[in-house]
Amino acid sequence: MKIVDVENLQKNYTVYQRKGLLREKRIIRALQNISFTVNRGEFLGYIGPNGAGKSTTIKILTGIMTPDGGSAIVDGMVPYRERKRYVRKIGVVFGQKTQLWWDLPVRDTYTLLKAIYGVPESRFKEQINYLSDHLELEEIMDRPVRQLSLGQRMRAELAAALVHDPELLFLDEPTIGLDIVSKHRVLQFLRELHSRGKTIFLTTHDLKDIEALCQEILIINHGSLVYKGTLEGLKVMVKLPRVLRIQLREGAFSLDGRGAEFIERYAARYDPKIGIIDVELSGAFRPANVAREFMQVMEIEDFRITDPSIEDVVRIIYRK
Amino acid sequence: MSGLAIAMTSFNRSRAYLLNHLVNNLGSFIFGYIYVSIWKAALGDSPETPSMVTYIMVNQSILWVTMFLSRGAYLPQKIREGTIVFDLLRPYGLLFCSFFEVAGHGLYSLIFRATPIFLLGYLLLGVSPPEIGSLLPFMLTLFNGFLISFLFNYFVGLWSIKFLSPTAAQGLLYMTMNLLGGAFLPAEYYPGFLRFLMPLLPFACANYYPSSVYLGTVSLVRALVLQCFWIVVLFLLALYMTEKLTRSIQVQGG
Amino acid sequence: MRSVIALFMASLKAQYEYRLNFWLDTLINGVNLFSDFLLMAFLMLSFKEIGGWSLGEIAVIYSIVEMGWGIFRLFGEGLHRFEELMVTGRFDLLLIRPMNTVKQLLLERIDFRRLGVVIEALAVAVFGFTASRIDFGDMWLAYIVLVFFSTVMTFEINIILAAIAFWTVRNSDIIVLAFYSTRTAAMYPAHIYGPVLKNVLTFIVPLATVAYFPVGYLTGRITSIIALISPVLGVTALLPVTVLIWKLGLKHYASTGT
Numbered sequence: 146m147k148i149v150d151v152e153n154l155q156k157n158y159t160v161y162q163r164k165g166l167l168r169e170k171r172i173i174r175a176l177q178n179i180s181f182t183v184n185r186g187e188f189l190g191y192i193g194p195n196g197a198g199k200s201t202t203i204k205i206l207t208g209i210m211t212p213d214g215g216s217a218i219v220d221g222m223v224p225y226r227e228r229k230r231y232v233r234k235i236g237v238v239f240g241q242k243t244q245l246w247w248d249l250p251v252r253d254t255y256t257l258l259k260a261i262y263g264v265p266e267s268r269f270k271e272q273i274n275y276l277s278d279h280l281e282l283e284e285i286m287d288r289p290v291r292q293l294s295l296g297q298r299m300r301a302e303l304a305a306a307l308v309h310d311p312e313l314l315f316l317d318e319p320t321i322g323l324d325i326v327s328k329h330r331v332l333q334f335l336r337e338l339h340s341r342g343k344t345i346f347l348t349t350h351d352l353k354d355i356e357a358l359c360q361e362i363l364i365i366n367h368g369s370l371v372y373k374g375t376l377e378g379l380k381v382m383v384k385l386p387r388v389l390r391i392q393l394r395e396g397a398f399s400l401d402g403r404g405a406e407f408i409e410r411y412a413a414r415y416d417p418k419i420g421i422i423d424v425e426l427s428g429a430f431r432p433a434n435v436a437r438e439f440m441q442v443m444e445i446e447d448f449r450i451t452d453p454s455i456e457d458v459v460r461i462i463y464r465k
Numbered sequence: 466m467s468g469l470a471i472a473m474t475s476f477n478r479s480r481a482y483l484l485n486h487l488v489n490n491l492g493s494f495i496f497g498y499i500y501v502s503i504w505k506a507a508l509g510d511s512p513e514t515p516s517m518v519t520y521i522m523v524n525q526s527i528l529w530v531t532m533f534l535s536r537g538a539y540l541p542q543k544i545r546e547g548t549i550v551f552d553l554l555r556p557y558g559l560l561f562c563s564f565f566e567v568a569g570h571g572l573y574s575l576i577f578r579a580t581p582i583f584l585l586g587y588l589l590l591g592v593s594p595p596e597i598g599s600l601l602p603f604m605l606t607l608f609n610g611f612l613i614s615f616l617f618n619y620f621v622g623l624w625s626i627k628f629l630s631p632t633a634a635q636g637l638l639y640m641t642m643n644l645l646g647g648a649f650l651p652a653e654y655y656p657g658f659l660r661f662l663m664p665l666l667p668f669a670c671a672n673y674y675p676s677s678v679y680l681g682t683v684s685l686v687r688a689l690v691l692q693c694f695w696i697v698v699l700f701l702l703a704l705y706m707t708e709k710l711t712r713s714i715q716v717q718g719g
Numbered sequence: 720m721r722s723v724i725a726l727f728m729a730s731l732k733a734q735y736e737y738r739l740n741f742w743l744d745t746l747i748n749g750v751n752l753f754s755d756f757l758l759m760a761f762l763m764l765s766f767k768e769i770g771g772w773s774l775g776e777i778a779v780i781y782s783i784v785e786m787g788w789g790i791f792r793l794f795g796e797g798l799h800r801f802e803e804l805m806v807t808g809r810f811d812l813l814l815i816r817p818m819n820t821v822k823q824l825l826l827e828r829i830d831f832r833r834l835g836v837v838i839e840a841l842a843v844a845v846f847g848f849t850a851s852r853i854d855f856g857d858m859w860l861a862y863i864v865l866v867f868f869s870t871v872m873t874f875e876i877n878i879i880l881a882a883i884a885f886w887t888v889r890n891s892d893i894i895v896l897a898f899y900s901t902r903t904a905a906m907y908p909a910h911i912y913g914p915v916l917k918n919v920l921t922f923i924v925p926l927a928t929v930a931y932f933p934v935g936y937l938t939g940r941i942t943s944i945i946a947l948i949s950p951v952l953g954v955t956a957l958l959p960v961t962v963l964i965w966k967l968g969l970k971h972y973a974s975t976g977t
Contacts, residue, residue, distance in 0.1 A: 158975070204976065209814045211973045225973065229817045237815045244812040246729070248828070253729035257826070260722035261818050289733065488892045495900040498916065499907065506770035506911035507762060630740055636747030644754040649762075656764050 148220055148313060148344050149183035149206065155214035156201050175201045177368040178215065183346070183361070185312075188339045190359035191348045194463050198368045199348050200317065206346070207237055207315055220313060233262065236306035240318030243298065244305055245290045251301045252286045255308050262309035269308070276304040279334050296327025303331060307338075314338070317348045332358060352455040364462055371462055376455065383461050385453035386425040389435060393420035397444035404442050411435065426450070468565040475569025479577075486577055493578070494585045497525035500649055501590055516680055519593045522586030523676045524648040529578035530571050531610040531671040532642050538563045538615065540622025541631040549626070553711060560707045563622065567615050595679055602685040606675040609692035613670045616699040617642070623706055647673025651682075667695035722818075722826055730829040741832060749835030756781060756843055770911040775851025776938055780930035781906040782844035783862065787869030787929070788902060789836030795874060797827030801881035805888045810972070821878060821965065851938075861937055868950035869929040873902075875954065875961040876924060885968030897924065905930060928953030 156176040161168045175198045183189055193199050204210035205217055208224035208231050217224060222231045245254045259269045277283055280300040285293055293301065299319060306314065316335075320328045335358060339345055349355065355362055356376060364372040364379075372379055398420035400408070408415050413424040422439075426432055432450065439445065479486075500521045508514045536542065540563065543549040552562050586592040595603055621638055625631035642648075645668040652664040652673055663669055670692045677683035734741055756778070763774040792799065801824065804810040813823045848858055880898060884890040901919060905926035909917050920927035928949035935941035945952075 201976075204811070207815060209811050209973065210976055228814065229819075232815055233817045235815075237812075239808075239811065242807060242809045242812060244809075244815070246827075248733050249729045250733070253725070253733075256725050257722055257729070258816075260720070260725050261816055261823075261826075485892050488896055492896040492900050495896075495916075496903060499900070499904045499912070502911045502913075502916075503759075503762075503769060503907055506908075507766040633740075633743040633747055636744075636751055640747075640751050640754045643751070644757060649758050654762060654765050656761055659761075 146185045147182050148185045148187075149181075149346075150218045151182070151202075151206075151215070152180050152217075153215035154179040154202070154205065154212050154217060156198075156205065156210070156212050174368050176205075176212070179365070179368075179370050180215075181363060181370060181373050183344065185344055186339075186342050187361055188335075188345045188359050189347065190355035190362040191346060191365070192350070192352070192355060192362060192459065193365035193371075197365045199365060202365065203315055203317055203346075203348060207235060208232060233309065234311055235313045235315060236309070236311040237315045238299075238302055238306045238317065238319045240299075240316075240321040243290070243302055245298070245301055247291050248289055250287045250289055251282065251293075254290070254301070254305055258305060258308040264309050268310070272308060272310055273304075276307060279337060280304055280330065296323050296330075299323060299327060299331060303334065312342075313344045313346070315346045315348075318350070319347070320349060320351060320354060328354075352459060356455050364459070366463055379462075380453060380455075380458055383453075383458045385457055385461065386427045387432075387450055387452055389424040389426055389432065389450050390448060391422040391424070391439055391443070391445055392447040393422070394444045394446040395420070400443060407439060407442050420446075468561060471562060471565035472569035472572070475566045476573045477569075479570050479573040483577060487581070490578060490581050490585070493525055493528070493582050494589075497522050497582070497586060498590065500525070515591065515593060516682075518590055520651060520676050520680060521649070522583065522590060522592045523679050524672050526579040526583040526586065527607060527610070527672065527675060528648060529574040529582075530607065531614045531675070532639075532646065532648070534574075534611070534614050534618050535567050535570060536618075536635060537622035537625050537631045538567050538619045540619075541625040544625060544629070558707065559711065560619065560703055563619055564615060567618065568611075571611050571615070596681070599679055599681055602688075603675060603679040606678045606685070606688050606692060609689070609696060610671040610675045612696050613667055613692065613699060614642075616696070616703055617667075619703055620706070623703075623710055626710060642668055642671060645669060646671050647676070651677065665691065667699065670695055726826050727829055731831060734831050744832040745835040747835065748832055749839035752785060752836060753839050753843070770908050771940065772908045773851055775847045775849075776934065776940075777907060778843050778847025778850065779858075779862070780908070780934050782840045782847060783865045783869050783930040783934070784902060784906045784926060785840035785843065786837060786866045787873040789833055789840055790866075790870045791873040791877060792830060792833040792836060794825055794829060795877060796830045797824035798874075798877050798881045800827075802884050802888070802890050805884045820969065824881075858937070861933070865929055865933055865950060868954050869926075871954050872926065872929050872950075872957060875957045876926075878961050879964050882964045882968035885972045901926060908935070925953040925957065 154176050155174075155178060158173045158175055160171045160173055162171060163169075179198070179202065191199055191202070201210065205212050206219060206224055208228040211225045219231070220234050222234075224231050245251065246257065255269075255273060258264075264272070277286070280303060282300060282304060285297050285301060290298065290301065303319065320331055323331065332354060335345060335347070339358070347355070347359065360375060361373065362376055362379065363370065372382070374382075398417050400415075400417075407413070408422065411424045411430060413422050415422045422443075424430070424435060424439075426435065436448075439448075501518050504517045504521060505514060508517060540549065543552065552559050583592070587594060617638055621631055621634045624634040628634075645663055645666055647663070647669050652660060652669065654660075655663050664673060670688075674683060674688040674692060678685055678688050759777065759781075760774060763769065763777075767773065769777060797804075798821075804813070810820075813820050816823060844862060848862075876898060877894075880890060880894045883893055887893075901924040904912065904916055905920055905924075909920050909927045909931045912920070917927075920931070932941060932946035932949040936944070936946040
C-alpha cells in the first residue's frame with residue numbers, strides 16, 4: 146500500500162553569481178522529473194552525492210519546501226499545502242541541526258513537545274519509557290542538552306522525533322559524526338522501529354548502514370532518479386566482478402615465466418613490492434579454474450574472494 | 466608577530482564588515498540627531514546651541530574609538546574559542562598583543578566610522594569644523610581617550626579570564642562610561658558635587674576632554690594632565706594584573 | 720497554554736541554577752538603561768522643560784516604551800535572535816512541528832534576566848508619576864493600558880524585522896538602524912524632532928502612537944482626540960502589515976530555502 150507517491154517532481158533554484166561587476170543569474174535544476182513510490186512499512190535508503198537533490202526531496206516531502214512542478218502525496222496529503230496538519234504524521238531528524246532546547250534538560254524538551262503535539266499524558270508516559278529503554282536515555286534525561294556528547298544528543302534527538310509516535314520517519318544523516326557504539330545503538334533502534342511497522346526514509350552517506358537496514362534503495366544524481374530497487378538488484382545491474390586477491394609468500398614476491406604468463410592471461414593487477422595480485426572474476430574466469438592454476442605457478446601465503454562492495458557499486462553509479 | 470603586524474591584521478579583519486558598519490553609521494548618526502534634538506529643545510535659541518550640537522556630534526563620532534571599542538579587548542572571545550593560550554605563550558605578553566589588536570580596530574573605526582559620522586553631522590546638522598589650532602590638540606586628546614578606553618576594555622577582558630562571564634563587568638563599564646564619560650552631558654551640567662568630581666575621573670578622559678578641547682572650552686594643558694595621569698595609573702595597574710594573572714595561570718596550567 | 724507553562728517552568732529552573740550570574744545579569748540589564756535616564760534627569764535640573772514637557776512627563780513616555788521593550792526581550796528572544804535560525808537552518812525544525820511558527824518562536828526561550836529592564840522601567844514610571852504630581856489613580860490605569868499597546872507594537876515591529884531575514888538571511892544591521900534608533904527617539908517627546916523623524920515615529924515605526932500622543936493628550940499638551948486613540952490606531956494598522964509580511968516571508972522561504 147502506497148504511503149509516498151511522487152510524480153514528476155521538479156525544483157529549480159536561482160543562483161546569483163558575481164562575474165566581475167555584474168551579477169549573473171543561473172538556474173540550477175535540483176530535481177528533474179523525479180517519480181517514485183514507497184510502500185507502507187518499507188525501510189528506504191536514499192543516497193546520492195552531495196548536491197544531487199537529496200535534501201531538496203526531503204524538504205518537499207516534509208512540507209518545508211514547495212516544488213516548482215509535479216506532485217507529492219504522502220499518507221493521503223500534500224505536505225507543502227497542509228503543513229500544520231500534515232506534520233503531525235511524521236517525525237524528522239536532521240543530522241546537523243537539533244530541535245532540542247539547548248539550555249534545558251532533555252526531559253523538558255519532551256514535555257514541551259508533548260504540549261505542542263497534544264499527546265495525552267498516559268500515552269506520553271508509555272512512549273517516553275519505551276524510548277528511554279531502547280535508546281538508554283536514563284543517564285541523560287536530566288542533563289542540559291548543551292552538555293551532551295554528539296552520540297547522546299543524537300539519541301535524544303531521535304526520541305524527540307518520536308514523542309508523538311508518528312508512522313513515517315524522515316532521517317537526514319542521523320549517524321554523521323557518531324562513534325561506533327552510539328551508531329550501533331541508533332541503528333539497532335531503527336531496526337526495532339521498522340519491525341514495529343514504521344515506514345522509514347533514511348538519507349545517509351554511510352553505505353554500510355544502508356546495506357544493513359534497507360530493503361529498498363533510491364539513488365539520485367544530478368537531480369534525476371538513477372535507480373530504485375533492492376541492493377541485490379543494484380549489484381546485478383552494475384555487474385561489478387568479484388575480486389580474487391592473492392597474497393604471495395614472503396620472499397617469493399618475484400614471479401617466474403609461468404607466473405608472469407598467469408598475470409597476463411587473467412589481466413591481473415600485480416604489485417611486486419607487497420606481493421599482491423588482484424584478479425577480477427568476470428563471467429569468463431571460473432574461480433575454481435583460476436584457483437587451481439595460481440596454486441600451481443606461485444607460492445602463496447593467503448587468498449580470498451571479495452564481493453563488490455556497495456561503495457564500489459555506488460561509485461560507478463555516481464559517475465554516470 | 467610584531468605589534469604593527471598584529472594591528473594590520475586586526476584592521477583588515479574589521480574591514481570585512483565594512484558594509485555592515487556603513488549601515489550602522491547611519492544608526493549612530495540618528496542617535497546623534499536624537500540627542501541634538503533634545504539639546505536644541507532644552508537650550509532653545511541660546512548662543513550655546515551651535516557648540517552643543519558640535520559637542521554632541523563630535524562625541525557620537527568618536528564613540529566608536531573611545532567607547533564601543535571591543536568586547537573586553539577580544540579576550541572573552543578568545544577564552545571561549547580557546548585561542549587565548551597563543552597570546553599567553555607569546556614572548557611579548559598579553560597586554561602588548563591586546564593593545565595592538567585593539568589599536569588596529571581603533572584605526573579602522575577612526576577612518577570608517579568616526580569620520581563618516583562626523584561628515585554627516587557636518588553636512589546635515591551644522592556641526593562646526595575644528596579650528597586649525599584645535600585640530601592637532603584634539604587628535605592628541607582623542608588618542609589618549611582611546612588609550613584609556615582600551616585599558617578599561619582590557620580590564621574587562623582580564624575579568625573574564627578569572628570569572629569566565631564578561632557580561633557583568635562589561636555592563637558595568639558601559640554604564641559607568643555612559644554616565645560619567647560626558648558623551649551626552651558635559652561636566653558643567655552635572656549637579657552639585659559631581660560637577661567637580663566627574664572631570665577628575667578617568668571616564669571623562671574618553672569623551673568629555675577630547676570634545677571640549679575640540680571646542681576650546683577646556684585648555685589642552687588641563688586635559689593632557691588629567692589624561693596622562695590616568696593613563697599612567699591604569700597602565701601600571703594593567704601591567705600588575707597581567708603579571709599576576711599570567712603567573713597564576715601558569716601555575717594552574719590554564 | 721500548556722506549552723507556555725511548560726517552557727516557563729523549565730526556563731526558570733534552568734536559568735535559576737546559575738544564581739549569582741543570573742542576578743548580576745538582571746541587575747546589569749536594568750542599571751544600564753537607567754544611566755540614560757539619569758543623564759536626562761541631570762540635564763533637566765538645569766532646564767526645567769524640554770520642548771515644554773517636564774521630567775516627570777518624559778519619564779512616563781520613557782517608561783512606556785521601555786516596558787514594551789523589556790517585556791518583548793523577556794518573551795521574544797526567539798524573534799530577536801531570528802537571524803541565527805536562518806543562518807543555521809534551524810528554522811526548518813520549527814516548520815516540522817504542527818504549530819504556528821511565530822508562536823513557536825515565542826516558545827524558544829524565556830529570558831528572565833530581562834526582568835531587570837522591566838523593573839527599571841517601572842521605577843522610572845513611579846518616579847515620573849510622583850515627580851509630575853499626576854493623579855495616581857487614573858494615570859496608572861492608563862499606564863497599564865499603554866504598556867499593553869507598547870508591548871504589542873514592539874512585538875509587531877520585531878516580527879516584521881525578523882521576517883526580513885527570510886529574504887536577506889542576516890537582518891541585525893537593519894534592526895539596529897530601523898528599530899534601536901526609533902525606539903530611543905520614541906522615549907522623548909516627538910515634537911522636538913524634525914518632520915522626517917516625527918513622521919517616521921508616527922506612521923512607519925509608530926511608537927509615538929503608544930506613548931507620546933496618548934500621554935500628551937492626558938497631560939493636556941495635545942488637544943486632538945485622535946492622540947488619545949492613536950495607540951489603538953497604530954497597533955491595529957500595523958497588524959495586517961505584520962501578518963502579511965510574515966506570511967510572504969514564509970512563502971518565499973518555502974520556495975527558495977536558504
